[in-house]
Each structure stands twice: as C-alpha cells, then as structure tokens.
Amino acid sequence: MVAGSVVSSLASVTRARVSGAWSLGAAGARTAGRVAPVAARTGLRAAEGSGRVAVAAVRQGVSAAAGVPGRAVRAGRVLADLHPRRHTRHVWASHGRAHIEVRGLDRGGGTRERLTGGVTRALSGLSGVRWAEVNAVTGQVLLSFDERRVGVDRLLNTVRAVEKAQGVRDADFPWAQPVTPGDDAPVAAVTAELLVDCAAVAAGVVRRVFGLPSLPRVVPVAVAALELERGLRRPLVRRIGPLETDLLLSLAGAVVGGLYGGIGMPAVDAANRMLLLREIRARRQVWERRERDLCPGPACVPHTRPVRHLRGRARQPGPVEWWEARLAPAAPLTAAAVFALTGSTGRAADALLAAVPRAARYGREAFAATVGRELARRGVVPLDPSALRLFDVVSAVVVDSAVLVTEGGRPAPPAVTVLAAARATGARVVLTEDERIRELLCPSDEIVGGRERLADRVCALRDHGEGVLVISGTDAEALAAADIAVAVPDAPGAEASWSADLVCADGLRDAWRILRAVTAAREVSRRCVRLALAGSTTGTLLALVGRRHGVLRALTPVHVTSLLALLWSTRAARRALR
Structure with a gap:
C-alpha cells in the first residue's frame, strides 16, 4: 500500500513536471512565434532605414561633389576678374538656402524697384522655392528652397x-560690396597666394643649389616702389x-x-597666408x-538700405599708415645716400x-x-572682415545704451565690464541718453541727447577724422x-545686423x-x-657695408623682424581674447 502510494506520488510529480515542461515549451513556442515576425519586421525596417541613410549619404556626397566644379569655376572667374568694376x-548656396547677388541694384530709383519686384516674383513662382526676398543692404536675393x-x-x-x-544684364558689381563669409573667392585668392609662396621657396632653393643667376635688380626695385608708394598703384587700381x-x-x-632675395620673404609670407586661411575657414564655418x-525667415530681410554717410575728410591714420607715410619719401633719399657713399647701384637698390x-604689415595682418x-x-x-584691420585706428567708441539694459529695465551684469573695456581703449566714449544706466556713467563720458540722432553724432565724429566703432x-x-x-x-534675425561688420x-x-x-x-x-x-635700419647698414651677396645680408634683418612681428602679434591676439 505504501509502495503504491509512493508510485502514485512519483507518477503525479512526473506528470506535473511533464505538463509544466510542455506548457513552458508551448509558451516559449508561442512567444517565439510572436517575436519572430516582430524581429523580422524590425530587421527589415532597420535595413530599410540603413538603406535610406546610405542613399541620403550618397545623394549628399554626389551633390557636394557636383558642386565642387561649379565653385571652382566661380572662384577662378573671380581671380581673373581684372576690371575696374567687378564682373563676377x-x-x-547650402542646405536649401542661397544668397545670390543681383546686377543693377546699385542704380537706385525705378530700376532698383523693378529689379527687386521682378526677382522676388520670378523666384517665388518656381516650384520648390519656399520664399525669396531681396536684401537691400547686401544687394543679394535671399531665398529658401x-x-x-x-x-x-x-x-x-x-x-x-x-x-x-x-x-x-551687362551691369557690373561694385568692388566696395563685401562678400558673404561663405563665398569661395577669398579661399581661392589666399590659396593661390600660398601656392605661389611655396613655389617661390622651391625656386629660391633650386637657384641657390645650382648657382642660377637671380633676377635683375630693377625688377624687385619696381615691386618695392609699388609697395612703398601707394600713389603709384592708382593707374593699376583704375x-x-x-x-x-x-x-x-x-x-x-x-x-x-624667391628668384632674387632667397627663401626668406616667401617663407614668411607663406606663414602669414596660413593664418589668413585659418581665419577664412573659421569665418565660413x-x-x-x-x-x-x-x-x-523673410520678415528679417531689410528692404531699405541705410545711407553709407561719406565723411568730410579721411580718418586719422593708424600707426602703420603713419609710418608708411613718412617712409615713402625717406626711402628713396636713403637709397640715394647709400649710392652717394658707395657709388654702387646694387647697394642702393638693396x-x-x-x-x-x-614687419608692420605682417604684424597687423596676423x-x-x-x-x-x-x-x-x-x-x-564677420560680415565684413576688413573691419578687423581697422582696430588700431579706433579713437571713438559709441555705445547705444539700449544694449546695456535687460528686459526688466535694469543694467545687465556685463554692462559694467563693457563700459570699462570701452574706456580702457583710450578712445572717447559716447553713449546715448538713458536714465536706466545713469549709475554706470562717469564724468568723462559724452552723452547723445534724446533729440539727436545717433547716426548724426557718428557722422560728426567721422567728419572730424575720428575712427568710430x-x-x-x-x-x-x-x-x-x-x-x-x-x-x-536683441532678437534672432534683427534687421540691423545686416548693416554691421561683426554680429555678436x-x-x-x-x-567686451x-x-x-x-x-x-x-x-x-x-x-x-x-x-x-x-x-630696415639694420638692413640699410648691411647694404652700406656689405661686400658680397649684399641682398642676403640686407634683407635678412627684414625677414627676421617680419617673422618676429607675425609670431608676437598672433600671441598678443590670443592673450587679448582669453
């Protein structure tokens, strides 16, 4: 009886385990049946997604590759645009946005209005163009497509x-119109200059190694005369x-x-071009x-162009211009003195x-x-990077006080440091009248009254020769x-930004x-x-007392000081913005 009950218990346990295993297996089968189609669909979707990504990547690559020849051709045309006014x-254009320059917009009057309306209507009527508006400040049509x-x-x-x-159709473009930071022309120009510098360095090495004759002195002297006396360039500029x-x-x-003075000058110039190329790349990015x-959107495109007021006389020259103005007449006299003392035209040319x-030019440019x-x-x-080259001529800083005030009507915390930085420039500080920043003013600040237009004060400062920021x-x-x-x-897409050189x-x-x-x-x-x-002084002395290879001895100090100016100026710029 006991044995029977044991056998019965074992049988029941066995049946329970078998039934549990069977039910577990059935549940696993049912789960697998449900998961398998899902996994299959997920795999197909992943494959389709990967395919779409791959196709999109290929399309983007093909589109970018297709655009390279066009950009190269346009850049080449810009470099070969040797005319009094620009033809190119x-x-x-990038990522569905485009800025296209329009001919004839600088003529004004009815022609400008008809061009603006015609271009806007024609582009807006194209299938795929979302909106198009003519920017009166830049002379370009902006569009999304x-x-x-x-x-x-x-x-x-x-x-x-x-x-x-x-x-x-045959109208030209003004040279004074700045290009957009994304334009290919500056990259092409600096790249061409860098390649020529590298070729000049190679030519200088080959000439030195094989003892080849150098260029006649009249050639570098003519180039130096054009660099020293800007008045000689005017016929070429016209x-x-x-x-x-x-x-x-x-x-x-x-x-x-490279063909006359060795590798010194083209090597330093190549280093300068590298700095310029890095600047242009950062601007494009x-x-x-x-x-x-x-x-x-189209609402932020300015439809009127502010008047670029002409100043009554030229602004005060910066340190580099001041030195060049005095050097231009002194250099020929120095060369004449060297010739009188030595009787050598070669040393006078050196x-x-x-x-x-x-060194002065390389330093400021770096x-x-x-x-x-x-x-x-x-x-x-930097909508107009040439403004960066005018920092050393600033003699007046004009601040619209509205930028110093928060939405709550109180000065912003950085306002104090901005005004302190403006006064640290050593320039006169001019602010618009605003009761909300009265506690930030000091007795030396000049105030533009509420009835006076800020643009009129800026024009008055420029008429008196001030360099105005x-x-x-x-x-x-x-x-x-x-x-x-x-x-x-004060808000994204502000219209006034297009009239600026630098947009913060x-x-x-x-x-700051x-x-x-x-x-x-x-x-x-x-x-x-x-x-x-x-x-220059050391080079002149070496040209005066040198015996052989005077050009190398005379120009070596010029190359060394140019390199020092380039390196020191780069370090000073980084330290100023740190």
Missing part, C-alpha cells in the same frame, strides 16, 4: 532672365580693381622674392552655423628693398587674422555710418572681447612698427 557674381526640386543653376538662370528683361591689384602685387612680390540665425615695412578666427570660433559672424542692436543707420559696426541683436552671438560678452582686441590692436601696431624700423 557672388553666389552662396527645396534642393530636391530646384537647383542653383535654375535659380541663377531665373535671376539672369529678370536682369535681361530690365536691361541690366584698370583692374583694388582687390585684384593687391592680389597681383602679392603674387609678384612672392615670385620676385560660423557662417554655415549661424546663417539661419541671421535670417530665419637699401630701398630693406626699407619696405614688412593680429587681425587671429582675432577674426578666435571671434568666429566663439560665434561672432559703434555698438548697437537696432540702429541700422548708426551701424552703417560707423567705421567698425558691432551688432548686439553671446551679446555683451562678445562686445571685441573692445579688448581694440585695446591691444594699437599697441600691437606700434610695436610692429618699431620692429620694422629696426629691420
């Missing part, structure tokens, strides 16, 4: 058709334009330096990143070559390039009248960094002038 159109439905070539053809209908003149002289100087912030203030790169890395958009968020007229215009936009991203903190760079710029230029003076 500036075009930028679907790259899958309409291409840049069709957009350009549409603009050309409107220009032809309005009789401006014939081929200012930018092309600078490019041509730069290329000629590098070639002549910040433009790609913030272009939509500057113009998120003295003239040593007089070119390369400082501006480094400041521009560092500001761009922090989000500041304006900081504002909404006053497009004042920004347009300034030598250096810094926009602190971090508000008053960026304005710019003022810090202005404070350092004048001292940098002064020190670089002293380096140039030391190099």
Whole structure:
C-alpha cells in the first residue's frame, strides 16, 4: 500500500513536471512565434532605414561633389576678374538656402524697384522655392528652397532672365560690396597666394643649389616702389580693381622674392597666408552655423538700405599708415645716400628693398587674422572682415545704451565690464541718453541727447577724422555710418545686423572681447612698427657695408623682424581674447 502510494506520488510529480515542461515549451513556442515576425519586421525596417541613410549619404556626397566644379569655376572667374568694376557674381548656396547677388541694384530709383519686384516674383513662382526676398543692404536675393526640386543653376538662370528683361544684364558689381563669409573667392585668392609662396621657396632653393643667376635688380626695385608708394598703384587700381591689384602685387612680390632675395620673404609670407586661411575657414564655418540665425525667415530681410554717410575728410591714420607715410619719401633719399657713399647701384637698390615695412604689415595682418578666427570660433559672424584691420585706428567708441539694459529695465551684469573695456581703449566714449544706466556713467563720458540722432553724432565724429566703432542692436543707420559696426541683436534675425561688420552671438560678452582686441590692436601696431624700423635700419647698414651677396645680408634683418612681428602679434591676439 505504501509502495503504491509512493508510485502514485512519483507518477503525479512526473506528470506535473511533464505538463509544466510542455506548457513552458508551448509558451516559449508561442512567444517565439510572436517575436519572430516582430524581429523580422524590425530587421527589415532597420535595413530599410540603413538603406535610406546610405542613399541620403550618397545623394549628399554626389551633390557636394557636383558642386565642387561649379565653385571652382566661380572662384577662378573671380581671380581673373581684372576690371575696374567687378564682373563676377557672388553666389552662396547650402542646405536649401542661397544668397545670390543681383546686377543693377546699385542704380537706385525705378530700376532698383523693378529689379527687386521682378526677382522676388520670378523666384517665388518656381516650384520648390519656399520664399525669396531681396536684401537691400547686401544687394543679394535671399531665398529658401527645396534642393530636391530646384537647383542653383535654375535659380541663377531665373535671376539672369529678370536682369535681361530690365536691361541690366551687362551691369557690373561694385568692388566696395563685401562678400558673404561663405563665398569661395577669398579661399581661392589666399590659396593661390600660398601656392605661389611655396613655389617661390622651391625656386629660391633650386637657384641657390645650382648657382642660377637671380633676377635683375630693377625688377624687385619696381615691386618695392609699388609697395612703398601707394600713389603709384592708382593707374593699376583704375584698370583692374583694388582687390585684384593687391592680389597681383602679392603674387609678384612672392615670385620676385624667391628668384632674387632667397627663401626668406616667401617663407614668411607663406606663414602669414596660413593664418589668413585659418581665419577664412573659421569665418565660413560660423557662417554655415549661424546663417539661419541671421535670417530665419523673410520678415528679417531689410528692404531699405541705410545711407553709407561719406565723411568730410579721411580718418586719422593708424600707426602703420603713419609710418608708411613718412617712409615713402625717406626711402628713396636713403637709397640715394647709400649710392652717394658707395657709388654702387646694387647697394642702393638693396637699401630701398630693406626699407619696405614688412614687419608692420605682417604684424597687423596676423593680429587681425587671429582675432577674426578666435571671434568666429566663439560665434561672432564677420560680415565684413576688413573691419578687423581697422582696430588700431579706433579713437571713438559709441555705445547705444539700449544694449546695456535687460528686459526688466535694469543694467545687465556685463554692462559694467563693457563700459570699462570701452574706456580702457583710450578712445572717447559716447553713449546715448538713458536714465536706466545713469549709475554706470562717469564724468568723462559724452552723452547723445534724446533729440539727436545717433547716426548724426557718428557722422560728426567721422567728419572730424575720428575712427568710430559703434555698438548697437537696432540702429541700422548708426551701424552703417560707423567705421567698425558691432551688432548686439536683441532678437534672432534683427534687421540691423545686416548693416554691421561683426554680429555678436553671446551679446555683451562678445562686445567686451571685441573692445579688448581694440585695446591691444594699437599697441600691437606700434610695436610692429618699431620692429620694422629696426629691420630696415639694420638692413640699410648691411647694404652700406656689405661686400658680397649684399641682398642676403640686407634683407635678412627684414625677414627676421617680419617673422618676429607675425609670431608676437598672433600671441598678443590670443592673450587679448582669453
């Protein structure tokens, strides 16, 4: 009986385990049956997603590759645009956004209105164009479009058709109009100069190794004369334009330096071009990143252009211009004195070559390039990078007090440091009247009354020869009248930003960094002038007492001081913005 009960218990346990195993297996089978289709669908979806990503990547790659030849052709046309007025159109397009320059907009009057309306209507009527508006400040049409439905070539053809209908198909563009930071022309120009510098260095090495004859002295002397006396450039500027003149002289100087004076000058120039290339790359990157912030929609495009007020007389020269103005007549006299003492035309030519203030120019350019790169890395958009080259001539800082006040009507915490940085520049500080910042003012500040337009005060300062820097968020007229215009936009896409040279991203903190760079710029230029003076003086003495290979001995101090100025200015710019 006991044995029977045991057998019965064992049998029941066995049945329970078997049934549990069976039910567990059935549940597993049912789960597997449900999971398998899901897994299959997930795998198919993943495969489809990967395929779509791959196709999109291929399309983007093909689109980018297809755009490279067009950009290269446009950049080559810009470099070969040797005319008194610019013939080549500036075009930028990326990620469904485009800025296309329109011919004839500088004529004004009815022609301008008809062009603006015609271009806007023609582009807006294209399938795939979301919106299009003409920017009166930049002379370009801004538009948003679907790259899958309409291409840049069709957009350009549409603009050309409107220009032809309005009789401006052959109109030229003004050289004074700055290019957008995303344009390919500056990259092409600096790259060409860098390649020529490298070729000049190689040519100098080959000439030295194989003992090949150098260029006749008259060639480098002629280039040096054009560099020293800007008045000699005017016929060339009138014939081929200012930018092309600078490019041509730069290329000629590098070639002549390598074939006559060795590798020193083209090597230093190549280092300078590397700094410029890094600046341009940073400008392009910040433009790609913030272009939509500057113009998120058609409502932010300015339809009126502030008047670029002409100053009554030229502004005061900076340290570099001051030195060049005195050096231009002194250099030929120095060369004549060397000839009178030695009776050698070669030594006199060497003295003239040593007089070119390369250290002063390289130093200021390196400082501006480094400041521009560092500001761009922090989000500041340099719409006109030439303003960075004017930091050392600032003698008046004009601040629109509205940028110093928060939405609550109280001064912002950085306002104190911004005003302190403005006063540290050594320039006169001018503020608009605002009761909300009364506690921040000091007796030395000049106040623009409520009835006086800020733009009028800026024009008055410029008429008296001041170099004026304006900081504002909404006053497009004042920004347009300034030598250096810094926009602190109170909202994304503010219209006044298009009248500025530098558009801040971090508000008053960026304005503080710019003022810090202005404070350092004048001292940098002064020190670089002293380096140039030391190099020219030493080079002249070596040209006077040298026996053989006078050119190498005379120009060596010039090359050394130029390199020192370049390195020191780069370090000073980084320290100022730290």
